[in-house]
Amino acid sequence: MSTPDQPNFSGWMCPLPLRNYPTIVMGHGSGGKMMSDLIGHLFAPALGNDLLGQMADSTVLPLADGSRLAFSTDSFVISPLVFPGGDIGELAVYGTVNDIAMSGAKPLFLSAGFILEEGLPMDLLGQLVESFGRACRTAGVQLVAGDTKVVNRGHGDGLYINTSGIGLIPPGVQIGPDRARPGDAVLVSGTLGDHGMAIMSVREGLAFESPIVSDSAPLNGMVDAMLAVTTEIHCLRDATRGGLAAVLNELAVASRVGVEFDERKVPVQPAVQAACEMLGLDPLYVANEGKLVAFVPEAHAEAVLDAMHANPYGTNAARIGTVVETHPGLVVARTGIGGSRVVDLPAGELLPRIC
Amino acid sequence: MKHLDEYRDEALTRRLLDELTATVTRPWRLMEVCGGQTHSIMKTGLHDLLPPQIELVHGPGCPVCVTPLELIDKAIALASRPDVIFTSYGDMLRVPGSGRDLFSVKAAGGDVRIVYSPLDALKIARDNPAKTVVFFAIGFETTAPANAMAVVQAKAQGIDNFAVLVSHVTVPPVIAGLMQESGVQVDAFLAAGHVCAVMGYWEYGPLAEQYRIPIVVTGFEPVDLLRGILMAVRQLEQGRHEVENAYERSVTYEGNQPAQAIIQRAFELCDRKWRGIGTIPMSGYRLRAEYAALDAEQRFPDVGAIQTAESSLCISGLILQGRKKPFECPAFGKECTPQTPLGATMVSSEGACAAYYRYGRYRDAIAEAEKKSS
Structure with missing residues (x-):
């Protein structure tokens, strides 16, 4: 037994953190769980209706x-x-x-x-x-x-x-967050994290060897081209706040499916990757302003990807994964060394890690 | 990316895993000391690829998790003052004190700013002569040199509106403390590579000898971690207990001597409180007397006088020692989730409970699906 003046390793604990903030904090606007809770617990009960309940972009x-x-x-x-x-x-x-x-x-x-x-x-x-x-x-x-x-x-x-x-x-188009089906291919339209890291680098005065530039771009032309291939696109989402991780989680939950993707297939510019490594951030969670995520039936995946590649904002488009039946509501990444990890919704604000 | 990709290589990982499988003959429990190592293990899924005999226990090296409640309360008191600009590494803002966290202080009008280096805080002090700029100097030996540098520069340049709230801790005393505690079952330590890059590993020889335990200096990428694990397991299988270096590209025996010198110049060893554990003798740094004017606790004596007892509702202490697994906690996944954490192990994204929570949901779903299909 430890006496009061000896360190007590069994007591290695921390106190109860706040469960609910009594005021708005910045994390409520970050596109993660805190924002989702705010919408679910405060806005939806007061203002909800069937149309608002679509929860789409x-x-x-x-x-x-x-x-x-x-x-x-x-x-x-x-x-x-x-x-x-x-x-x-x-x-x-x-x-x-x-x-x-x-x-x-x-x-x-x-x-x-x-x-x-x-x-x-x-x-x-x-x-x-x-x-x-x-x-x-x-x-x-x-x-x-x-x-x-x-x-x-x-x-x-x-x-x-x-x-x-x-x-x-257009007639015949049925795109919605709840329409993903097992077997769908998961496509992204280009490199991820450019906008968020561009903003962070100027805001924090971080200088990198090659400047990181926001991907801010209109995507309606690309969507037209994709729909010209097939109207059978199941889900589309632009990966803004919360990044790819937030989008995949929202679609997995809304459609009650799992998502599996290969981290190595996710396009990330070397400068963005380097900046994220330096700050301890994960590009999967960083905001984009000109990138979309598409869930497309396997039969059309290659043709839709070709249409994305032909668009000036989609030259780096890639197929990164597949919608699965197992683990509904969960997004799982295959890691670079052949392991796997669950990619959760971001909690609140993205914070650089100390260690 | 060069200098990273080669240490994340799948083929090399596979080779090391095969070698590990061929080496291990019985169960061993290894503690990775540093939170950055835990983060990397979870992020790459390395824990799931290891031979079943090898268990990794997540150690006390996450500065966010071990900074005592009392220091967080002091930080909150300082940040709430209208005459203070409070600067901190980003992830400390989320850590709760007795009543609230630094995010709440910011929302209530406190001037709380995230910085990437204490030298940024020094610049803020130069730009805001009417305010006192306080930097939250936390962390292990890794962050100590830069924090020491800021203090030395502030004094040399006569920046008298700058102060630091110091909560520095060091690795060797907590390893000793863990080994002295009865019931702690750890067979080997993977020492924190970044800490050793600064301090070298000359301090670990007496620990390995006294407690007859292998200590392997280990890096952070999967290939680095696997080399560290392999070297530790080889020692265990051969009955050796030595200090070895598996992170030669960054760590030397002597360490970074200019960095150690600047730590010595600004700081001296002192007893330090650790979150929930209490005081471990000579386990941290405080400012030397000649820098007392830069000590925020002395600058604001009412803040320095704050005393907070730790409260305890979760078993994260036992989890951090490897004596319990997160799912053995009655609150795990029920009252305690990453959104409503009860303990440091759940609040920190690299904490053991948070990682288990996410991974456990996945394993449960897979098991459920297999049951259905059979």
């Missing part, structure tokens, strides 16, 4: 004449406003365009709310609005409603933008 709205709209909204609160490979203006367009495209819809119209902080330089705002306009033309959408508000200095990060958008879903 965009909601499919059936109209009386049989046509279907896809509707989505997204807010952009990124700092810095201009970053390697993009800026908040184009991001606000592509983010919502991509959410709409993930229902297989052709994005058509956007609305935008600009929340401007007192003191934002006029020429910077001009540059960002120009970029917003260019992005609309690139993605083939029109801005049809807008709003502008100004908040006191210190109450905003220069500029926040909210965009909402609608698109039209």
Whole structure:
């Protein structure tokens, strides 16, 4: 037995951590479990309905004449406003365009709310609005409603933008998070983690040998090309916050299937891999702004992958895995040494590890 | 990536595993000391590829897990002050004190910032002369040199609005402590490669001799880990108990002497509290008297006076010693999950319980599917 003044190795314990934060913390916005809990426990009970319950990147709205709209909204609160490979203006367009495209819809119209902080330089705002306009033309959408508000200095990060958008879903297309089937091929449209590491490298002042550039891009053209191969695509998701890991987990849970993928087949740029190694982060969890994940029946997998490769934003597309019947709701990676591990939802904010 | 890919090579891993299988004749229990090693083992699935006779026990080398509650409470008190900018390595923000964590302090208006190096904190101090910038100097011998450097620089440059909250711990005393504890069943230690890169491994000879236990300095990639395991198992099978180095590309016997010198310059050995364990004699560092002005606990005496007793509801102590497995805990997977953790072993992503929880769900599902199909 240990006496009070001797170390007690049996007592190697830690206290009860907080189970629920009494206030919002940054982790609630990270695209992981904390956000999922916040939506599930606070928003859904108060606001839930069948349409909201689709829990897809965009909601499919059936109209009386049989046509279907896809509707989505997204807010952009990124700092810095201009970053390697993009800026908040184009991001606000592509983010919502991509959410709409993930229902297989052709994005058509956007609305935008600009929340401007007192003191934002006029020429910077001009540059960002120009970029917003260019992005609309690139993605083939029109801005049809807008709003502008100004908040006191210190109450905003220069500029926040909210965009909402609608698109039209072509007949015969049935894409949804609950439609994955065992045997589906799991495809990703290119290298992962570029956006998140580009932002982190400028925000934290980390310099790498080759600069990491955000992948911010419109994906609606690629989705059109994929649907031209077959309308039988089961799931589409753009891998934004929470990265590939969050997307695979959400689809596995929604479809009650397992997902198995080979870590070595996941495309990651060497500079992104190096930055992640240095910070103790996993590229599977890092955000993207121009990458999609597709679950496609095996019979069409190769042809859809070819269509992705032919698109300028899909040259590094790869097949990384397969949907399985066993372990429903779980995502399992085959590791580089032939082992396996469960790839869980991220918890909260991505934190660099100390050791 | 060069210098990493070759240590993650599947064919080489397979060769080492075959050699290990050919070497091992009976069950052995090895403790990997460092949390970074545990993380790598779990991330690569190495634990599942080992011969069944070899069991890895996850050791006390995760600085996040062993920093005592009292220090977290002190950090929270400092970070809550309007005149303080509190800087820390990122993963300490999630560790709970008695009532809340540093994330909550930030949400309540505290100025809490993640830094990647204590020298970044020093820069924040230079840029914010009206505030006191406190850096949370935690970790093992690995982080100590950079933290010492920040202290020495701050004094030399006269940056008097910089202070450190020190909670440094060292590896050899906890190995000794574990071996003295009756009931601890560990046959060999895989010493932490990064710690030894700084300190060398001259300190481990007396431990191996006194406790008649093999200690192998081991790296972090799967091939490194397997070499360490293989060398430890060879010693055990041959009845030897020596200190060996399986991480020659980073570690020398003497270690990094300039790094040791800067530690010596800023810090001296002291008794340290470990989370849940209590005080282990001479198991950590504190600032030397000539740097007392940089000690946040002395700068803010009300913070320095905070005393917190550890409370205990989970068995993570026994799990960290290898005396119990996570699934033997009555709370495991029920009250205690990664979302609602009861203990450090579950709260840390590389903690043993968190890893078992994720992996266990997978194994259960596979077993269920096999039962259905048979």
